[in-house]
Amino acid sequence: MDKKLIFEKGSEGRKNSYVKKPSFDIVEPNQIIPEKFLRQDLPLPSLGEFEVVRHYTNLANLNFSLDANFYPLGSCTMKYNPKVNEELASLDGFIKLHPYQREDTIQGALELIYSLEDILCEITGMKKFTFQASSGAQGEFIGMAIIKKYHDSKGSRRSKVIVPDSSHGTNPATAALCGYDVVVVDSNDKGLVDLDKLAKLVDDDTAAIMLTNPNTLGLFEENICQISELIHKKGGLLYYDGANFNPLLGITNPVLMGFDVMHLNFHKTFSTPHGCGGPGAGAVGVVPELVDFLPIPVVAKKNNKFYFDYKIKHTIGRVRSFYGNFSVLIKAYVYLLMLGKEGLLRVAQNSVINANYIKEKLKGHYSLAYNSRCMHEVVFSCDKQKEKGVSALDISKRLLDYKIHPPTMYFPLIVKEALMVEPTETESKDTLDYFIKVMIEIDKEINQNPDKLKNSPHTMPVKRVNEVAAARFPNLKYTYEK
């Protein structure tokens, strides 16, 4: 692999010169800029256009991306992001907006946010949404800040937030960041919240429980209504982590399950770019009782005009500059309009069918963490493989040789040697069959040639890294050497 940075390539005089010397006089920088502000050297590489094109094309090819490969990364919902989202979000009328423009000149943008909120309220049952959060994690923080302010406004000082032992790591982290003590409730032998144990934990000091449903084992919390009753009876609230909302679209909603606050990860359920692929957005929705606590501003409508409303009685305040990552909202809106009600329902159904297809085809080869019908994702345990000396990590690395992105590994924490597979609805049966075939093949390789797995990947530009050194001494900075 060519590991050189572009700054380390080229040599003087190799660049193309398309720009002709202008006919007017050129002012030298030191004539107009004080000497102390001028740098003596500017280490720009000197390369021809062709070399630059080749450099960046090769760099792009090192990506292991959804557009090129199957990406069953559990809990991340790596569905295909339709290119039309990007196209419409790039319309001049959107990208040339300035956040300081007068409200009467941005009516279209405000209407889009307002309409998006309408659709999400219908899907989730919530009363109102804010789109300010820059990510799902920030959405969680806003949601929990709302819960805290709600209890404060009632003069109730509660210190405890309950999370299940299978929860996403962000749940306890968010609760702790909001100043709460985190209390963990165990799962029962079906992989669901243990109701008896929960009943013992819930008291007048309980501010909320944070749940994702289906949970991180891909199982539907079928006792959700009893859980809701237990918490509400003691004056606590239910927070819905919308990371796993995909399989419920159009089938049920968090309000029917008793939740009071929720966030949605647009990059998961609503096909906007993930992580480093672009800015994020986490919508936070609330029931009527909590509308007065939303961050400012929210988009409102009066006399057929849209405006930013700053008058919210118990608002938790501002959480971000301007109004969220607007381009992400456009992409989610396009996706929702394209699919419509029937389309969203089929998204949910197909995501569940795809996961169950993989579960049934592979359960004879890999142990199931819990042997019940799953929702949008299925969690296997590589415990049998581990006994033969091959770990979930080895299997994940080997998948890369077959051009498949590894599933989420070692999560949820309560499953040993976990592999969490979420195929999403956008994959064809052919792709699922290929994945199944490869997983069975890898299981055979463990008996025939375990070293092949332990030394994998063999075909990737980067082989096994020293994980300790990578975590302790990451090399993140380019140092220019003369």
Add this chain to the structure above:
Amino acid sequence: MDGMKYTKSHEWVKIENGVAVIGITDYAKDQLGDVVFIELPDVGQRVVKSSQLGTVESTKTASEIYTPLTGEVIAVNDGLVDNPQWVNESPFEKGWMVKIKLSDENQLNDLLDEGAYKEFVSKEKH
């Protein structure tokens, strides 16, 4: 290993002249994966049985280390903080974590011997 005692939370304890040397077991190390960060208590700190002694963070997860014994921390393995890989390489020797001067030697009776620990681990695997 000779004279070693174990806990159900996968710490090992070795007694040398009324002082307990504590680390995490080979099995714990295997479960955690590569350890990348370790937080240890201060020397002089009083610790009570079953309370948190420190934190071990691996590429997979973060988990707590618990003290199975009450007493005073009289030494910590300073080098370990900068060389967490010692736990990966040699959990029973180079990877020792703290030394505790015991307040109550009777607590040693609550620990598992090697046979009992091995049996516990084999049950946990299944």
